[in-house]
Amino acid sequence: MRNRFFLWILFLSGAVLFVFTLIAAYREIAPEWKRYQAQYKEQIIKLAKDDATKKKAKELVPAVQQIYLGTLNRIDRCMSCHMGVENPMMANAKLPLKQHSGDYLKNHPPDKFGCTVCHYGQGRATNKKEAHAATRDTHWDFPTIPLKYIQSSCTQCHDYEMLSAKGYDNIAKGAKLFMEKGCRGCHKLNGIGGALGKKLDVVGSQPIAYFPMRFVEGDRNTYNWHKQHFTDPRALVPESEMKINVKPEETDLLATYVLSLRAGEMPKDYRRIKGTQTVEKPDEGEALYRMFCIACHTTGKDSYFDEIFNRTIPAIMKPAFLKTADEKYIKKVVEDGRAGTQMTSWKATAGGLTGVEINNLIAYITKDRPSAKPERFDFAGFKTDLKRGEELYNIRCALCHGKKGQGGEGFLGLNLRNPVVQGADPEFLAITVRDGRSETSMPPFGKKGVGFTDRDIADVVSYVKTMSKKK
Amino acid sequence: MNELKQSGIDVFKHNIKSLLGSFAGSFLRSGKPTSDKSRAAAMFNNFFLHVQGVKTHINTLRPTYTLGLGLISFFLLIITVISGVLLMVYYSPSIEHGYTSVKDINYVVFAGKLIRNVHKWAGEGMIIFVLLHMARVFYTSSYKQGREFNWVVGIVLLILTFGINLSGYMLPWDQLSYWALVIVANIIQSPKEITDSLGITKFFDVGVFSKELFLGGLTAGKESLTRVYLLHIMLLPIFLFIFLGVHFWRIRKDGGLTKPDVFEPKPIDAGLAALPEKRGGIFPTNKTYGLMELAHGRTPVVDRDVENTVLSWPNLLIAEAALFVLCLAGVIAYSFFIDAPLKELANPMIPENPAKAPWYFLGLQELLSYSAFMGGVGLPGLALLGLALIPYLDKEPYHVGIWFSNKQGKRIALESLVVSTIVIIGLLAFVINFGWFRNWWPNVPQMLITLINPGNIWVGFMIVWSLYVIKRTGSTRMGAIALFTMFLISFLIYTYVGTELRGPNWDFFWSKSQWPIH
Numbered sequence: 002m003r004n005r006f007f008l009w010i011l012f013l014s015g016a017v018l019f020v021f022t023l024i025a026a027y028r029e030i031a032p033e034w035k036r037y038q039a040q041y042k043e044q045i046i047k048l049a050k051d052d053a054t055k056k057k058a059k060e061l062v063p064a065v066q067q068i069y070l071g072t073l074n075r076i077d078r079c080m081s082c083h084m085g086v087e088n089p090m091m092a093n094a095k096l097p098l099k100q101h102s103g104d105y106l107k108n109h110p111p112d113k114f115g116c117t118v119c120h121y122g123q124g125r126a127t128n129k130k131e132a133h134a135a136t137r138d139t140h141w142d143f144p145t146i147p148l149k150y151i152q153s154s155c156t157q158c159h160d161y162e163m164l165s166a167k168g169y170d171n172i173a174k175g176a177k178l179f180m181e182k183g184c185r186g187c188h189k190l191n192g193i194g195g196a197l198g199k200k201l202d203v204v205g206s207q208p209i210a211y212f213p214m215r216f217v218e219g220d221r222n223t224y225n226w227h228k229q230h231f232t233d234p235r236a237l238v239p240e241s242e243m244k245i246n247v248k249p250e251e252t253d254l255l256a257t258y259v260l261s262l263r264a265g266e267m268p269k270d271y272r273r274i275k276g277t278q279t280v281e282k283p284d285e286g287e288a289l290y291r292m293f294c295i296a297c298h299t300t301g302k303d304s305y306f307d308e309i310f311n312r313t314i315p316a317i318m319k320p321a322f323l324k325t326a327d328e329k330y331i332k333k334v335v336e337d338g339r340a341g342t343q344m345t346s347w348k349a350t351a352g353g354l355t356g357v358e359i360n361n362l363i364a365y366i367t368k369d370r371p372s373a374k375p376e377r378f379d380f381a382g383f384k385t386d387l388k389r390g391e392e393l394y395n396i397r398c399a400l401c402h403g404k405k406g407q408g409g410e411g412f413l414g415l416n417l418r419n420p421v422v423q424g425a426d427p428e429f430l431a432i433t434v435r436d437g438r439s440e441t442s443m444p445p446f447g448k449k450g451v452g453f454t455d456r457d458i459a460d461v462v463s464y465v466k467t468m469s470k471k472k
Numbered sequence: 473m474n475e476l477k478q479s480g481i482d483v484f485k486h487n488i489k490s491l492l493g494s495f496a497g498s499f500l501r502s503g504k505p506t507s508d509k510s511r512a513a514a515m516f517n518n519f520f521l522h523v524q525g526v527k528t529h530i531n532t533l534r535p536t537y538t539l540g541l542g543l544i545s546f547f548l549l550i551i552t553v554i555s556g557v558l559l560m561v562y563y564s565p566s567i568e569h570g571y572t573s574v575k576d577i578n579y580v581v582f583a584g585k586l587i588r589n590v591h592k593w594a595g596e597g598m599i600i601f602v603l604l605h606m607a608r609v610f611y612t613s614s615y616k617q618g619r620e621f622n623w624v625v626g627i628v629l630l631i632l633t634f635g636i637n638l639s640g641y642m643l644p645w646d647q648l649s650y651w652a653l654v655i656v657a658n659i660i661q662s663p664k665e666i667t668d669s670l671g672i673t674k675f676f677d678v679g680v681f682s683k684e685l686f687l688g689g690l691t692a693g694k695e696s697l698t699r700v701y702l703l704h705i706m707l708l709p710i711f712l713f714i715f716l717g718v719h720f721w722r723i724r725k726d727g728g729l730t731k732p733d734v735f736e737p738k739p740i741d742a743g744l745a746a747l748p749e750k751r752g753g754i755f756p757t758n759k760t761y762g763l764m765e766l767a768h769g770r771t772p773v774v775d776r777d778v779e780n781t782v783l784s785w786p787n788l789l790i791a792e793a794a795l796f797v798l799c800l801a802g803v804i805a806y807s808f809f810i811d812a813p814l815k816e817l818a819n820p821m822i823p824e825n826p827a828k829a830p831w832y833f834l835g836l837q838e839l840l841s842y843s844a845f846m847g848g849v850g851l852p853g854l855a856l857l858g859l860a861l862i863p864y865l866d867k868e869p870y871h872v873g874i875w876f877s878n879k880q881g882k883r884i885a886l887e888s889l890v891v892s893t894i895v896i897i898g899l900l901a902f903v904i905n906f907g908w909f910r911n912w913w914p915n916v917p918q919m920l921i922t923l924i925n926p927g928n929i930w931v932g933f934m935i936v937w938s939l940y941v942i943k944r945t946g947s948t949r950m951g952a953i954a955l956f957t958m959f960l961i962s963f964l965i966y967t968y969v970g971t972e973l974r975g976p977n978w979d980f981f982w983s984k985s986q987w988p989i990h
């Protein structure tokens with residue numbers, strides 16, 4: 002019986018082999034795109050008005066339609082299904098056979114541009130799932146981009162002015178929002194901007210793995226991530242400190258703008274750039290304030306306690322602040338930042354602002370400075386006693402500024418150990434202690450307030466100036 | 473005189489008519505195999521068939537004895553070679569075009585995706601079936617009586633199978649390939665752990681030297697892909713086929729597969745075609761000797777009778793054909809439903825977390841997480857050495873050709889299975905819950921961890937337990953059964969843990985669904 006056993010195995014596995022070979026062969030002979038091409042042929046024959054077109058349509062042989070784009074380093078096979086993109090007869094057809102909308106293809110012939118250079122998606126794929134690549138199991142980082150963000154592709158070759166003139170102004174609007182919402186206060190672009198957030202230079206072409214996709218609703222791709230991140234950053238990245246102050250309809254514009262920030266440059270013969278294609282740095286004070294400061298300092302008129310930073314953000318344009326803070330002090334803060342706080346250093350080697358720009362910015366900030374100067378303190382005239390200063394500090398100041406002057410996070414007062422305070426003119430510090438900072442938690446400690454004598458103040462200030470050496 | 477009258481044209485016509493028959497006759501040399509003699513001739517006159525005996529023992533044809541495992545491994549190899557050559561037509565081994573050429577194979581090459589799947593799954597199937605074949609050979613004591621060296625050849629073939637699979641894993645140049653390459657390069661570099669501890673790295677850095685030799689640089693790049701490609705399509709296959717030839721040739725010289733000393737045909741065996749006639753056939757009942765008589769030494773065939781053998785044509789050939797079609801059908805059916813993975817293009821900036829080697833190395837990667845040197849070089853080297861030495865340390869010449877030797881053998885195998893499962897799971901549970909030296913004393917010298925880690929403890933336990941079994945039973949064969957069973961179980965459990973239960977940062981998770989989603 003043994004040979005019969007083997008013969009049965011031979012027969013049965015032969016049958017299985019035959020069936021699967023047949024199905025596999027069928028799958029190869031009749032792929033998805035051939036169905037669409039057959040439909041296309043049928044519709045063309047039906048719609049043909051003259052015999053020549055009809056004859057031509059009848060001669061259509063199903064084949065993979067492929068555009069090889071050497072300089073763009075890609076192969077697009079999209080037209081294997083989207084047969085009718087260039088055919089005006091297919092204007093009213095259904096997808097995927099429909100003609101391309103508008104007259105874009107007149108100036109962007111597919112054999113020069115292909116499809117994925119604007120629309121993304123996996124050009125090499127020959128089935129819908131992997132070509133559109135909407136789901137993560139296709140392992141393709143750039144699925145076809147939703148049409149509401151499609152203008153992010155235009156800026157690869159065109160400037161904002163030309164696009165806006167033609168009515169494609171999403172990208173220019175997005176760029177304007179980017180300039181006015183203070184994004185660069187934390188994010189660097191072209192080397193200019195704060196250091197708190199991520200660099201944005203190539204954020205539009207970063208792969209999915211760079212973004213925490215866990216809480217994204219809908220398809221997990223970068224387009225949805227950016228849109229939802231502009232709506233509520235902390236919904237996607239719980240530990241995010243990003244400040245956001247945009248209307249719901251502005252999120253799409255901002256997403257379009259950041260998606261246009263791509264790595265690599267289009268080849269020269271594709272580019273048509275005459276005007277602006279990137280956000281420049283303004284040199285005028287108010288614009289500078291909007292671009293770099295407004296996200297945290299808002300109007301600059303009121304100080305407020307920030308829940309996310311867990312500290313008070315000072316009202317830097319308030320007359321009461323400007324009365325005590327002189328230009329030299331503000332300039333030092335702007336240039337060097339405040340170590341230990343979110344305030345970035347803005348000098349040319351850090352945030353990227355030139356001296357002229359910083360001066361313009363300070364001129365704008367200090368435009369409401371009251372003419373009345375504070376009363377002189379004359380710190381140099383005092384012979385100070387450090388020990389007494391320490392005692393006074395521990396009694397009156399440590400509660401808000403911390404025993405070691407660490408202040409900042411979790412304290413009402415600011416950090417006294419940071420270089421700006423340590424390097425500040427003692428005269429200025431003494432005046433601040435004496436007169437306080439109105440409408441902040443810092444009360445006047447002089448005779449009009451807590452009741453320190455000038456000598457007390459001088460002792461405390463001299464002690465504070467030694468704090469950075471204290472362990 | 474009739475023939476004389478035949479014209480040349482008649483002869484030509486006759487030749488054309490009998491073309492098929494005469495071609496078949498010339499191919500088989502002795503005409504259609506209708507008699508025992510011509511069947512025998514069909515076997516030994518054929519280049520491909522003569523590596524097999526003219527007659528085959530009934531035991532060899534029993535599916536329950538061999539389970540066909542060796543043949544399946546060989547047939548899978550044939551399938552990978554054919555599908556591999558087809559893939560080579562389109563694959564381009566460069567980091568610029570490697571990935572896209574694999575994409576094109578998937579999308580536009582006719583049946584390309586199926587062929588790639590077949591190549592992948594037949595190759596990984598080889599690993600499973602080579603291991604199972606090794607287990608069959610071990611448990612039937614088929615490494616004895618002149619077959620000792622062939623067992624060693626088998627171990628070499630096992631290593632080559634792993635090597636070919638691994639090198640193939642790296643060719644698509646996707647994220648899986650790249651990070652597997654990085655892990656393997658780190659394993660190759662792991663002797664540095666020892667040289668660092670001994671303080672001799674500055675004289676000769678053998679770890680980094682080997683890594684550079686493998687990668688063609690300190691990091692994975694285009695030279696690495698070239699080297700891996702060379703290994704995959706040329707060096708390793710050449711060695712594989714050379715050793716495979718030796719493996720088969722020695723089986724033939726050893727008189728075919730092993731069989732029990734005492735063998736009784738069962739009624740079911742009567743179904744085999746053309747049982748040679750005992751009397752009156754062309755074969756005498758005793759084996760005849762030709763030049764073999766002059767040769768020195770002794771092969772296992774000498775002094776054996778030819779009873780219980782049947783003609784290989786057609787009995788053996790039917791079985792082989794059935795198995796081949798079974799393999800082909802199995803691979804194609806599996807490939808039809810499950811696609812070979814292809815992830816994003818390799819990106820050195822995005823580490824996979826967890827970065828895992830291919831599944832067949834994840835057992836080692838688990839050991840690697842204890843000590844890089846021990847998991848990557850020390851323990852696998854020791855395991856292979858131990859496997860290779862089995863026939864020389866257990867020479868008991870009885871019970872050959874019987875599964876598990878005897879009742880005691882079955883009991884020892886079962887006992888080792890239970891003991892090893894408990895001990896390994898215990899060790900794993902301990903490490904997962906309490907960590908190891910580095911977690912307790914962060915400044916402990918690396919040498920101490922290299923010497924004392926859960927992997928070493930497990931291997932030490934295997935050795936001690938096997939010695940204990942030898943002492944208890946007084947039989948080296950029983951000790952070997954215990955050792956081999958524990959080796960198989962640990963391969964199985966560690967591979968499972970590494971594949972299924974280890975997540976990002978090599979942390980423990982009960983299932984993949986609990987992994988923190990990125």
